[in-house]
Amino acid sequence: MNLYTLHKLAKPTLLLVLLFCFSTSNALDLSSLSSSNVSQVQLAIYDIKPASFPIDQLESIVLESVKEYASGVAASRYVTNEKMPDTPGKITFNNMQIMTLTISVPVCTGAVSVIGSKDTSMARFGESIVSMACIFAYNDGYRVDYYAKYSDNNNTSTAAGLGSLLGKSIARSIGLGDSSKFIYKTIDTMEQKFSASGIQYKLVDADPAIANKTVQPDEIVTRNEAQKNADAIKNQELSARKELTSIGLNASSQKQLFEAIQHGDKLAVQLFIQADSLDLTMPDSTGLTPLQVAKNPYIIDMLKQAGAR
Template sequence: MKQFAILSAAVAAAALAGCASTTPTVETTPGYAIYDIKAAPGVTHSQVAEAVKTSLQKNMSAVQITNAIPPSPLPEKAPRFQLVSPFKGSNLAALAAASGQNLQVPTCEGAIMTAQAGDSSMRKYGEATSFFACVMPYQGGWSLNVYTTFRKASGAFNAQTLAATLMKPLTGDSSQFIPRTINGMVEAVKATGATVTLVEAFPS
């Protein structure tokens, strides 16, 4: 009965939204944002890192934090995250490439805090969001780097994804919450007294 109700809603949505593809499709979309943080007097490494962690805990389903000591000496320029392939040159990398998969992962050299977080609240509708965030100190302050991936399944995988696919032209998907989560991190850092400036972002 429940599946019938979902399919009925999907049919109604299709009538409103027009022609929508029901071909089973999985799509992964990356994005990133890089912020420069300038400290006010008294703002410490731990305060900045704690602000980022607390903000992610408020918005994500699960968070994993790795803390580290600052590099010595601190770099002169603000560092930036890099995408690396941990299996480069291996048979696993070749197999992944042949199947169209990208095994690049973000890394932050010299980070005092690295966070990996995910939101699985919309998984039954074929959507999942992951966040990688790091705080890297340098002589002028800190660099906050946030790398995101949004994965969505659409089409006729099951009744839930079909209904979600047909409703998306009207309601959108959960990727719209990614900017809100990033803004939450920025506001949390600003609350320490630090000044935060966007340096680079994709999509812009």
């Protein structure tokens, strides 16, 4: 039977405590970690469009996909009246100290819905899966961040542990066991339900890579990088103009640019290029371009790289 609870919260703190307690309930004996501890993690991030798709329906798709392969599920919807951001949030990880153990806890700050789960159907063989699916809303749509961790703990120092290991080996020999496959079945099920609902979705990140799935270019990352580059160029231009002013030069003075070139003033020429206030292909009153009057090889190279001809 699936344990399913739905909470409507204004702040994420309570949910994180709930999910942490939930994910550590029925935990295996920590002493087994010293015997054999095999674990694997998977992160998959989907971009969902359109933004008009009902959040209730999207939450239901993710919830039902997770419930299908988990023995316990807890879901929370956050109440927010804030304006949707241009860029969606993303799952992050905080370290939590529990006695002598440091546990990495997934955090979904800014999510409109969080679904946590734990599967203990193979607990008698030392296996468990904990997962968290975070739904982030933004202006153009949604992001679904799905994180899962599979643990396989064997305590071979006891007769019971050896028996569990033997049982696991027998189960796997006939094609049973290894519940890590439920992580990928959950991901497949989400994709199937996305398609069936008619929404547009694409996998924009997978860490590690998932077999038979292709990560698509993330337009948000591309847009942010382009904006970052544009901001860097703008800051460089402003900085160069200020520096020219500080040494008594005007970034918009073609005459001063030609004088700097003719005098071999490499620093001043470099600042004029970085300031980007002048057309480096424009001739002066004598009909010569900056490149034609340059004699210094270093300055000639700088001008060519900047597009002068």
